[in-house]
Every structure is written in C-alpha cells, then in structure tokens.
Amino acid sequence: MPTIELDHVSKIYKPRYWRRRGVEQDLGVMDVDLTIKQGEFVFVVGDSGSGKSTLLQLIAGQTKPTRGKVYVDKKDLNWMMKMSRNRAAVMFGKIWQDPTLIRKRTVEENLTIAANIAVGKENPRMTQARVKKVLGLVGMRGSEQKYPVELSIGECRRIELARAMIGSPPVLILDEITANLDDDSIWDTLHLLNDINRKGTTVIMATHNSTYVNILCRRVITLTDGHIQGDVKKGKYGDVLGREPRLILPNYRTDLI
Ligand code: ADP
Ligand code: MG
Numbered sequence: 001m002p003t004i005e006l007d008h009v010s011k012i013y014k015p016r017y018w019r020r021r022g023v024e025q026d027l028g029v030m031d032v033d034l035t036i037k038q039g040e041f042v043f044v045v046g047d048s049g050s051g052k053s054t055l056l057q058l059i060a061g062q063t064k065p066t067r068g069k070v071y072v073d074k075k076d077l078n079w080m081m082k083m084s085r086n087r088a089a090v091m092f093g094k095i096w097q098d099p100t101l102i103r104k105r106t107v108e109e110n111l112t113i114a115a116n117i118a119v120g121k122e123n124p125r126m127t128q129a130r131v132k133k134v135l136g137l138v139g140m141r142g143s144e145q146k147y148p149v150e151l152s153i154g155e156c157r158r159i160e161l162a163r164a165m166i167g168s169p170p171v172l173i174l175d176e177i178t179a180n181l182d183d184d185s186i187w188d189t190l191h192l193l194n195d196i197n198r199k200g201t202t203v204i205m206a207t208h209n210s211t212y213v214n215i216l217c218r219r220v221i222t223l224t225d226g227h228i229q230g231d232v233k234k235g236k237y238g239d240v241l242g243r244e245p246r247l248i249l250p251n252y253r254t255d256l257i
Contacts, residue, residue: 093164118167
C-alpha cells in the first residue's frame with residue numbers, strides 16, 4: 001500500500017533549451033514537498049493554470065520532474081516506470097482532464113483493454129464479470145456495446161471512472177472529473193469515491209468546485225501559481241493554513257532550475 005512522497009519537485013515546461021532561444025517558459029509546479037499516505041482523500045484545488053494537472057501527472061509518473069523526485073514507498077517512481085511501466089502504472093487508477101476513451105472501441109472493449117493491463121489477461125468470462133461490476137458501480141450497466149460518441153460527456157466520465165477502478169488500484173488520481181457532470185451525478189460519484197476511500201483506497205482529486213470540497217471536509221491542498229499555498233487536514237476550499245505563508249515572486253527564479 002503505497003505512500004507517495006514528493007521531494008522538492010518542480011516542473012518547468014520548455015526548460016533551458018527553449019529559454020536560450022528566447023521562448024518564454026511555463027511553470028508547472030515549483031518546489032513541491034508533499035507526503036500522501038495510503039487511505040487519504042485529498043483535494044487539490046486552485047485557479048485554472050495553478051498547476052493542479054501538472055501535480056497529478058507528476059504523482060502518477062506521467063511526466064518527469066524537471067527537478068526533485070517522486071517516491072512511492074521510498075522507491076523513485078521514474079526508476080520504477082523505467083523498470084516496468086505497467087507494474088508502476090497499475091498502482092494508479094487515473095482519469096485525466098481530457099477524455100481518453102478509445103473512440104473506435106465499445107465501452108466493453110475499452111474496459112477489457114484496461115482490465116488486461118491492470119490485472120493481466122484472464123478468462124474472458126472473468127473479465128466480462130469485472131466489466132459488469134465496475135459499470136454497475138458507476139451506474140452505467142447496459143452501455144457495454146455503445147461507442148463513446150453515443151454517450152454524453154458526463155457518461156463518458158463515468159466510463160472513465162469505471163476504467164480507472166477496474167483493477168482495484170490502491171490509488172485513484174482524478175483530474176476535474178466532475179466538470180461536466182450534473183449535480184446528481186456529482187453526488188453519486190462522490191458517494192462512490194467516499195465508499196472506495198473508506199475501504200482503503202487513496203483518492204487524489206483536482207477540482208475548482210468549492211461546494212463539495214467544503215461539504216466533504218477532507219485534506220485540501222491549495223496551489224497558487226505552481227506553489228503550495230495551503231495544505232489543511234479537514235480543510236475548506238481556499239484554506240491556506242497549515243503551511244508557512246510563502247512569498248511568491250512574480251518572476252520565479254527559474255535560473256535555479
Ligand atoms: P491547472 O490544471 O491548475 O489548470 P496545469 O497544471 O494544467 O494547471 O498548468 C499549469 C501551468 O503549466 C500553466 O501555466 C500551463 O500553461 C502550463 N502547462 C501545462 N501543461 C503544459 C505543457 N504541456 N506545455 C507547456 N506548458 C504547460
Ligand atoms: Mg488542469
């Protein structure tokens with residue numbers, strides 16, 4: 001059951017090479033120190049462009065830090081990804097901000113592919129049962145033979161959630177998954193995530209919807225311009241307590257990177 005640690009992690013898009021050519025660089029996140037223990041429910045909040053997606057991608061090993069390291073159970077995540085991309089990847093059930101279902105495959109095929117990666121190839125009947133089970137969890141049973149284009153954006157998000165959960169990964173990483181859902185679906189999804197979390201799964205969720213962050217009252221990490229401004233247990237949206245307030249310079253010292 002993995003503990004995730006970020007040790008002075010920074011991500012700068014378009015680093016030195018681009019800078020020498022006068023291209024303006026983009027700061028993803030800067031000098032993030034963070035520990036997330038197994039079983040935590042963490043909201044990552046902040047304005048658009050504050051670095052939420054970058055932070056989630058770093059945690060999941062989808063992008064390499066420009067500086068610093070990400071450890072999973074004291075092991076360097078990038079090294080783990082190099083050794084076995086699949087083995088490292090199955091630790092994390094992920095949903096990214098942009099939809100990633102394969103458009104030319106049915107829902108069942110999409111989920112079967114994910115199941116084969118997450119738990120290895122098994123008896124087709126077992127895979128089918130797995131697919132049915134996760135579709136039931138997200139309230140989408142009956143959509144097995146549909147193609148993503150036949151579903152609403154909200155329904156596609158639910159299928160993506162089913163796909164993320166199919167191998168029962170210890171950590172779920174969810175980027176703005178409620179953005180296109182109606183209120184009822186949001187609450188259904190949050191109930192489901194709450195249940196899964198109570199059974200021991202870590203949930204890390206980026207959002208800029210304050211309502212349910214405030215109602216759920218879980219750990220809230222607040223990002224501002226790539227810096228962690230707040231990290232509060234049982235926090236509310238926008239809480240910046242729990243950390244020493246830090247000075248954010250408008251021109252961050254990228255020459256240190
Ligand atoms: P958020 O998810 O909070 O909206 P992001 O992590 O997507 O924030 O982006 C943080 C910053 O990094 C933004 O300024 C954005 O322009 C920049 N950024 C993100 N991804 C890339 C990329 N692939 N290439 C260049 N800049 C990027
Ligand atoms: Mg984002």
